[in-house]
Amino acid sequence: MYAHVIKSAKPKVPKLPLFATGGFRTVPAMEKAVASGELDGVGLARTAASEFDFPNKVIAHQIQSAMWSPFEDDMSLGVPAAAAQIAQAGRTRLEETEFDANYGIANFTNEEIRAAFLNAKKVRDAEIEELKKEGKLIGGVVQM
Numbered sequence: 342m343y344a345h346v347i348k349s350a351k352p353k354v355p356k357l358p359l360f361a362t363g364g365f366r367t368v369p370a371m372e373k374a375v376a377s378g379e380l381d382g383v384g385l386a387r388t389a390a391s392e393f394d395f396p397n398k399v400i401a402h403q404i405q406s407a408m409w410s411p412f413e414d415d416m417s418l419g420v421p422a423a424a425a426q427i428a429q430a431g432r433t434r435l436e437e438t439e440f441d442a443n444y445g446i447a448n449f450t451n452e453e454i455r456a457a458f459l460n461a462k463k464v465r466d467a468e469i470e471e472l473k474k475e476g477k478l479i480g481g482v483v484q485m
Contacts, residue, residue, distance in 0.1 A: 390423035
């Protein structure tokens with residue numbers, strides 16, 4: 342987290358709510374950041390992508406930290422992994438999952454699933470390189 346930036350930002354924008362994202366893995370760290378007055382809230386983008394029910398579990402005092410991510414410190418893998426998980430979540434209607442918010446979402450702590458993602462990402466990276474050569478727009482996510 343960019344603590345020095347956050348600490349200097351609040352006095353410069355006192356009337357605006359200030360949120361930060363990235364690096365928040367534990368509930369105590371989130372609570373401390375907000376209780377200190379330096380932040381008004383925290384963003385949980387990649388955390389919520391791997392655990393869609395994470396915010397609800399925090400509010401219900403059921404957990405104290407996010408699931409470990411093997412891509413936590415590597416944005417070149419973490420962001421595409423989160424995008425793949427979000428795409429997976431959108432494939433099935435919630436009613437069809439017996440209201441399991443995490444149904445069908447890859448758990449990258451599993452070595453086989455992680456390896457499958459890394460292979461799929463290599464394929465996607467090659468597709469992107471071809472699209473660049475052809476001057477075409479690049480869209481989509483890693484498909485698993």
